[in-house]
Amino acid sequence: MNRALFYRRLPSPLHAARAGVGALWATALVAAALLLYHPLVLLALGLALLGAAAGAGVGGDLRRTLRTALIVALPIVLINVLVTREGLTVFARLGDLGPFGQGDLTVEALVYGAVIALKVTVLILVSTLASLAVDPDELLRLLRRFSFRSALTASLATRMVPLLAADAQRLAEAQRTRPAGTARGGNARGVRGCVAPRGVRGSGSARGVRGRVALFAAVLGGSLDRAMDVAATLELRGFAAASGTRRRTGGMARPWSRHDLAFCASAIAVLALALAGRLTGAAAFDAYPQLHMHVDVGTLVLCVALPLAILLPMCDRRGIEP
Amino acid sequence: MSVLAFADVTYRYPAAQAPALAGVSLEIAPGEMCLLAGLSGHGKSTLLRAACGLAPHFHGGQFAGRVTICGLDTREHGPAALGGVAGVLFQDPETQLVMNSVRAELALALESRGYSPAEVARGVEEVALALGVDHLLERSTHELSGGEKQRVALGAALAGRPKVVLLDEPTSQLDPVAADELIGLLWRLNQEWETTIVLAEHRLERCLAVADRVLALHDGRLAHDGSPGSFLEWSASHAAALQTPGAKLFSLAGLAPPPVGVKQARATLRRHGLLPPEPAPGQAPVPPARLTSGQAPGLTRGQAPAPAPASVRARRWHRPTAPAAALQMRGVWHELRNGPAILRGVNLALAPGESVALMGRNGAGKSTLLRHAAGLLQPTRGRIECTRIALLLQNPGDYFLHEHVRDELSEAALLAAGLAGMAERNPRDLSGGERQRLALAIVTGDGEPPAVVALDEPTRGMDREAKAVLAAELRRRAQEGQAVLVATHDPEFACACAERVVLLADGRVIADGPATELLAGGWYFATETARILGGAGGALAPEQGAALLSSYQRPALKVPAGIYG
Numbered sequence: 001m002n003r004a005l006f007y008r009r010l011p012s013p014l015h016a017a018r019a020g021v022g023a024l025w026a027t028a029l030v031a032a033a034l035l036l037y038h039p040l041v042l043l044a045l046g047l048a049l050l051g052a053a054a055g056a057g058v059g060g061d062l063r064r065t066l067r068t069a070l071i072v073a074l075p076i077v078l079i080n081v082l083v084t085r086e087g088l089t090v091f092a093r094l095g096d097l098g099p100f101g102q103g104d105l106t107v108e109a110l111v112y113g114a115v116i117a118l119k120v121t122v123l124i125l126v127s128t129l130a131s132l133a134v135d136p137d138e139l140l141r142l143l144r145r146f147s148f149r150s151a152l153t154a155s156l157a158t159r160m161v162p163l164l165a166a167d168a169q170r171l172a173e174a175q176r177t178r179p180a181g182t183a184r185g186g187n188a189r190g191v192r193g194c195v196a197p198r199g200v201r202g203s204g205s206a207r208g209v210r211g212r213v214a215l216f217a218a219v220l221g222g223s224l225d226r227a228m229d230v231a232a233t234l235e236l237r238g239f240a241a242a243s244g245t246r247r248r249t250g251g252m253a254r255p256w257s258r259h260d261l262a263f264c265a266s267a268i269a270v271l272a273l274a275l276a277g278r279l280t281g282a283a284a285f286d287a288y289p290q291l292h293m294h295v296d297v298g299t300l301v302l303c304v305a306l307p308l309a310i311l312l313p314m315c316d317r318r319g320i321e322p
Numbered sequence: 323m324s325v326l327a328f329a330d331v332t333y334r335y336p337a338a339q340a341p342a343l344a345g346v347s348l349e350i351a352p353g354e355m356c357l358l359a360g361l362s363g364h365g366k367s368t369l370l371r372a373a374c375g376l377a378p379h380f381h382g383g384q385f386a387g388r389v390t391i392c393g394l395d396t397r398e399h400g401p402a403a404l405g406g407v408a409g410v411l412f413q414d415p416e417t418q419l420v421m422n423s424v425r426a427e428l429a430l431a432l433e434s435r436g437y438s439p440a441e442v443a444r445g446v447e448e449v450a451l452a453l454g455v456d457h458l459l460e461r462s463t464h465e466l467s468g469g470e471k472q473r474v475a476l477g478a479a480l481a482g483r484p485k486v487v488l489l490d491e492p493t494s495q496l497d498p499v500a501a502d503e504l505i506g507l508l509w510r511l512n513q514e515w516e517t518t519i520v521l522a523e524h525r526l527e528r529c530l531a532v533a534d535r536v537l538a539l540h541d542g543r544l545a546h547d548g549s550p551g552s553f554l555e556w557s558a559s560h561a562a563a564l565q566t567p568g569a570k571l572f573s574l575a576g577l578a579p580p581p582v583g584v585k586q587a588r589a590t591l592r593r594h595g596l597l598p599p600e601p602a603p604g605q606a607p608v609p610p611a612r613l614t615s616g617q618a619p620g621l622t623r624g625q626a627p628a629p630a631p632a633s634v635r636a637r638r639w640h641r642p643t644a645p646a647a648a649l650q651m652r653g654v655w656h657e658l659r660n661g662p663a664i665l666r667g668v669n670l671a672l673a674p675g676e677s678v679a680l681m682g683r684n685g686a687g688k689s690t691l692l693r694h695a696a697g698l699l700q701p702t703r704g705r706i707e708c709t710r711i712a713l714l715l716q717n718p719g720d721y722f723l724h725e726h727v728r729d730e731l732s733e734a735a736l737l738a739a740g741l742a743g744m745a746e747r748n749p750r751d752l753s754g755g756e757r758q759r760l761a762l763a764i765v766t767g768d769g770e771p772p773a774v775v776a777l778d779e780p781t782r783g784m785d786r787e788a789k790a791v792l793a794a795e796l797r798r799r800a801q802e803g804q805a806v807l808v809a810t811h812d813p814e815f816a817c818a819c820a821e822r823v824v825l826l827a828d829g830r831v832i833a834d835g836p837a838t839e840l841l842a843g844g845w846y847f848a849t850e851t852a853r854i855l856g857g858a859g860g861a862l863a864p865e866q867g868a869a870l871l872s873s874y875q876r877p878a879l880k881v882p883a884g885i886y887g
Contacts, residue, residue: 006422006462006464007422007462008462008465009423009460009461009462060660135422135423136422137421137422137423137425137426138423138426141426141433144433148434152430155420155421155422155426156420156421158422159419159420159421159422159463159464162464163416163464170715170717170720171720173693173698173715173720174715174717174720174721175720175721175723176698177696177698177712177713177714177715177721177765178721178764178765179712179765179766179767179769214723215723217723218720218722218723221750222719222720225750226416226417229412229414229417229418230417230420231380232376232380232401232412233412233417233418233420234420235376235379235380235400235401235402235405236374236376236401236402236404236405236410236479237402237405237420237430237431237434237478238402238405238406238431238434238435239402239434240400240401240402
């Protein structure tokens with residue numbers, strides 16, 4: 001099971017902050033990633049995120065996510081350089097591509113694609129960090145004031161993701177222990193037979209596809225059974241009664257901690273810096289028609305101030321134990 | 323004034339031929355701790371579901387009669403309303419945890435009923451303290467162990483401080499330690515807060531001692547209603563499958579009354595002079611397994627033990643010779659990246675025809691060891707040699723991919739498994755024992771039989787009758803020359819199907835020897851018979867214990883052979 005997907009309470013300043021503040025902080029980071037285009041600033045933002053993840057105790061998970069993000073980022077660069085017809089510096093000519101016109105590949109399109117890929121990578125990192133360090137239950141509890149059932153259903157859905165992943169893993173293991181050809185209709189195809197001598201494994205793409213379809217159907221069937229049991233549990237916990245009950249349960253009263261205040265301040269600072277960078281042009285970047293990446297004092301200030309604003313709240317390690 | 327009352331209740335599930343409950347009438351007083359006994363499919367779960375309103379509100383079906391709980395008629399109030407007065411806990415904790423964190427889980431029922439934030443916070447705090455889960459409050463629910471999950475699910479059911487708690491085999495997924503802790507917790511709830519407990523359970527010996535009353539169901543009818551003592555007397559003549567091992571031991575040895583627990587059994591034996599007195603200060607006690615039949619109780623060190631009964635001797639374990647091993651594990655390690663070692667240098671050899679029980683607490687490495695044996699995992703160090711192995715994992719339902727039994731196996735294999743008459747049925751509609759048989763037939767295949775048959779916790783949620791059938795099947799396979807390796811928490815089942823026990827702890831083999839020694843001398847890893855007799859003579863099963871007791875009284879008595887035959 002991929003642990004990177006799920007929230008775990010860890011001793012870190014970010015985990016110690018209330019979920020609403022954590023979400024606000026993550027939103028500020030997303031806004032910064034969307035507002036800023038300068039590659040140096042985006043790079044500084046990405047590195048600061050990796051540092052923040054290390055401070056939150058999920059550095060390893062975020063590094064793994066970074067590898068996955070690169071799989072998404074590379075096609076962005078490739079597609080941009082292939083489809084964009086802007087830019088003056090041609091580095092390869094593919095000739096006449098018929099309805100697509102001249103296939104000239106430009107340095108500008110390549111670099112702009114790389115910047116967009118960097119932006120997407122930063123957004124993926126922010127989302128992952130938020131999903132790892134912001135308590136979804138607490139966050140959804142905030143939404144229950146407006147729609148109790150919808151928020152509860154969303155909570156349930158987030159709870160079911162790891163359960164279904166575990167179900168799928170269990171079923172796949174069970175299918176691997178079936179000997180090949182135990183039933184009519186080739187039901188056991190696509191799975192590895194453990195009754196066969198060790199090392200002998202079923203193979204073949206067609207078998208694999210059929211096996212996966214059977215596995216998917218079994219997981220789906222199992223999830224419906226589970227849904228019935230969960231529905232019974234929810235019923236007994238008063239889910240039906242909740243619709244007619246006056247909601248007074250937006251959240252348990254909780255005083256603002258130093259970490260709540262610190263991350264709130266950090267979010268405001270990041271937003272302010274991003275806006276300032278956007279409005280002053282300190283984080284501007286023009287790719288077309290020709291690359292123009294100016295680096296002035298404002299850019300350097302952003303490259304230093306943004307990581308500082310992100311990382312400073314991580315330095316206060318008091319009162320972080322769950 | 324009863325807290326729960328059934329008045330001539332008959333209930334039939336939708337599309338079912340026979341009613342699941344038939345004319346059930348009973349009353350349970352406040353503060354009673356009631357045990358529901360009965361074989362699988364005889365109405366225990368349905369009775370609990372009717373008590374909390376799930377039947378018929380959630381399941382549908384035909385309902386006749388009247389159920390009232392804390393004065394609320396279940397026909398007029400749905401499960402959501404009844405949940406305020408009755409906490410419910412089912413078998414599988416996974417399906418009862420709906421939130422991501424323990425705190426949110428405990429708070430959910432209170433929030434759903436519109437309690438104020440302060441009331442919710444207080445309720446969560448109190449129930450966490452009462453159940454000893456306060457240290458788990460900030461943990462994610464998917465990180466908890468099985469015992470912790472069941473405890474949190476119980477906490478969620480108790481958060482609203484219900485007057486009645488209904489529990490459907492809550493210990494079936496737990497190891498013996500966690501199961502005993504849960505029963506202890508229920509007893510404390512009952513004693514300290516006068517909470518009425520209605521508990522359905524298969525392993526009655528675990529909870530009879532704390533129960534006030536036992537309700538036995540048969541074919542949906544109330545077959546017996548009385549004290550634990552009277553239930554044991556009734557089961558001896560009317561429902562042998564419900565007898566506890568201790569009661570069976572007494573019944574076979576001609577002793578009375580049948581004991582509800584080890585303490586009472588030992589007191590009775592002591593009164594009859596059939597137990598050694600407690601050792602005097604300074605006197606070293608004899609290790610229990612060394613006491614054998616024919617020795618007078620009170621044997622002291624230095625006295626030569628007499629030969630064991632034939633039945634016990636016949637089940638002695640012989641260490642297999644390595645060249646002929648059906649399964650050979652040499653120094654097997656399983657080390658997680660950035661994590662702990664799950665297996666630490668395990669050496670294990672199984673001879674053809676040998677049956678071995680793998681025991682140990684949850685997390686000891688039993689399932690991992692089986693997965694390595696079957697090739698599902700590769701050891702990070704060490705070597706495994708095995709020609710052909712069939713592994714049956716914990717949930718037999720995971721093996722079923724089709725809507726008909728006939729699609730899962732060939733006709734010949736179905737016939738061999740005794741399931742030929744069920745070819746047209748949906749595998750998921752089979753009983754627990756039948757599903758287990760079908761899954762076992764699937765993994766063993768219909769070709770050449772495997773050299774090793776391995777099973778991971780095969781008795782979870784099974785009644786005694788189904789366990790006996792499975793044990794017989796495993797003994798048959800062993801007699802045919804297949805090695806049998808069973809990971810189990812159930813010492814009674816281990817005793818019934820294995821001649822050798824391997825005890826795992828923290829990924830290491832900490833004990834490996836004959837069942838007669840390893841299951842005789844412990845607290846948790848011991849059968850009830852062994853605990854009653856203090857491990858004397860290595861007697862594990864009631865039949866062996868009865869023979870031993872008879873030999874104390876009449877040394878010339880011949881022990882019947884073929885106890886397991």
